[in-house]
Amino acid sequence: MRLEKCWFCSSTIYPGHGIQFVRNDAKIFRFCRSKCHKNFKMKRNPRKLKWTKAYRRLHGKDMTQDSTFELERKRNRPERYDRNVTESTLKAIKKIDKIRVAREARHHAMRMKGKKAIEQQAAAKELEQSIHLVKAPAALQEDPSLTLPKMKIKVSQSQMEDRMEE
Amino acid sequence: MLTVVVGGRSLLGSLSNNLLGAVKTTHEVIPRLHYNSIFSQQQRTFIQMRTNLKVVDNSGAKRVMCIQALKGRRGARLGDTIIASVKEAQPRGKVKKGEVVYGVVVRAAMQRGRCDGSEIKFDDNAVVIVNKQGEPIGTRVFGPVPHELRKKKHLKILTLAEHIA
Numbered sequence: 001m002r003l004e005k006c007w008f009c010s011s012t013i014y015p016g017h018g019i020q021f022v023r024n025d026a027k028i029f030r031f032c033r034s035k036c037h038k039n040f041k042m043k044r045n046p047r048k049l050k051w052t053k054a055y056r057r058l059h060g061k062d063m064t065q066d067s068t069f070e071l072e073r074k075r076n077r078p079e080r081y082d083r084n085v086t087e088s089t090l091k092a093i094k095k096i097d098k099i100r101v102a103r104e105a106r107h108h109a110m111r112m113k114g115k116k117a118i119e120q121q122a123a124a125k126e127l128e129q130s131i132h133l134v135k136a137p138a139a140l141q142e143d144p145s146l147t148l149p150k151m152k153i154k155v156s157q158s159q160m161e162d163r164m165e166e
Numbered sequence: 167m168l169t170v171v172v173g174g175r176s177l178l179g180s181l182s183n184n185l186l187g188a189v190k191t192t193h194e195v196i197p198r199l200h201y202n203s204i205f206s207q208q209q210r211t212f213i214q215m216r217t218n219l220k221v222v223d224n225s226g227a228k229r230v231m232c233i234q235a236l237k238g239r240r241g242a243r244l245g246d247t248i249i250a251s252v253k254e255a256q257p258r259g260k261v262k263k264g265e266v267v268y269g270v271v272v273r274a275a276m277q278r279g280r281c282d283g284s285e286i287k288f289d290d291n292a293v294v295i296v297n298k299q300g301e302p303i304g305t306r307v308f309g310p311v312p313h314e315l316r317k318k319k320h321l322k323i324l325t326l327a328e329h330i331a
Contacts, residue, residue: 001282016283022273024289026310026329041207 008036008046010053063107068100210276210287212241213248219293222272223304223326226259227252230269230293244274244286245314247300250293260303261295269293270300270320272311272327286312286331294323302326 004013007029019037021029031037039049046052056062071093079085213219217232230250235242242248248269255263273288280286288310295303302323311327324330 013284019277019285019287020331022286022288022310022312022331024273024309026331028331038207 004030006030006032006036008032008040008052061111063104066100066103068096068103071096210274212238212243212276213246213271213274213291214241217241217291218253219248219250219269219271219291221269221295222292222308223294223302224259224306225295225302225304226261227255227267227295229254230267230295232269233266242271243276244271244278244288244312245318245320246271247296248293250295267295267303268298268300269295270302270315270318270323272307272315272323273309278312278314280313288312288331296320296323 001015005011006013006018008031011032013030013032018030018032019034021031021037021040023029029040031040039046046054047058049055053062057064212235213232214235215233219230219232221227221230229252231253232242232248232250234249236247236249238246248271250267250269252261252263252265252267255261261267270293271291272294273290273292275288275291277285277287292309294307297303300320305326307323307326308328310329310331311323312331315321315324
């Protein structure tokens with residue numbers, strides 16, 4: 001039994017799933033589900049479809065080069081069954097998976113770094129430019145700082161309980 | 167009566183296959199797509215009477231038309247034998263135009279399920295001409311052939327094949 005990769009979206013194809021299409025030049029295309037198969041028949045390029053792994057790798061959204069991918073390389077030589085080797089391989093798969101997930105999370109964090117700062121800057125700019133949509137110009141003139149003043153409203157205990165009951 | 171919508175990618179061979187085969191109804195009821203895109207899928211069916219098939223060996227024939235599918239009420243599938251009439255042949259070959267021959271379907275556009283649950287399909291319908299005993303008349307087979315031939319005991323074709331899918 002061999003777990004193949006879908007030609008279109010690069011997800012694993014488990015036994016009993018999918019269709020394989022053999023072209024006349026003997027190139028085999030395996031698809032995990034009819035979505036990928038239909039997109040292929042439509043002659044869509046997976047590198048342009050945002051939900052495929054090919055796009056994500058190409059545009060740097062996912063890790064491309066890592067030593068954890070070495071284990072998943074295709075091997076065409078059958079190995080003689082050795083119980084110890086099998087046991088150690090199974091343990092290794094678990095460990096390598098964990099490492100790979102951690103590295104991918106780190107890659108994602110690196111990618112999203114600095115997002116908060118950008119968001120804050122954008123929010124401040126929007127406040128500055130579009131405050132007239134929210135506050136009347138007369139009120140703005142009163143307050144030359146052009147920011148909404150922070151007001152602390154005291155909520156009594158009974159009022160909170162009423163709201164909870166609702 | 168289901169109307170067959172032709173997909174944009176159809177080759178001439180498969181196009182004629184579908185037009186001629188549209189006399190009998192398609193074997194599955196697939197819910198019809200609601201948009202009239204040129205990419206609506208072509209429904210592939212069995213190999214039945216009047217189906218044109220490509221010949222992929224060097225027996226001399228080029229195109230062959232199925233006149234009977236042995237085994238199978240609705241038609242032949244991948245790996246089945248058919249009786250066919252030679253429609254187009256090379257000038258000097260072992261078979262001539264108009265001969266009635268037996269053939270083994272080695273490539274079918276209709277998907278065939280495998281015992282592990284997956285399905286396999288090819289790009290076109292192709293046949294290898296055999297004699298009554300099941301041995302191929304030609305000495306070479308072109309293009310990929312499926313594993314299914316092993317179960318059907320067409321081992322000679324498998325040995326001649328250049329690629330086994």
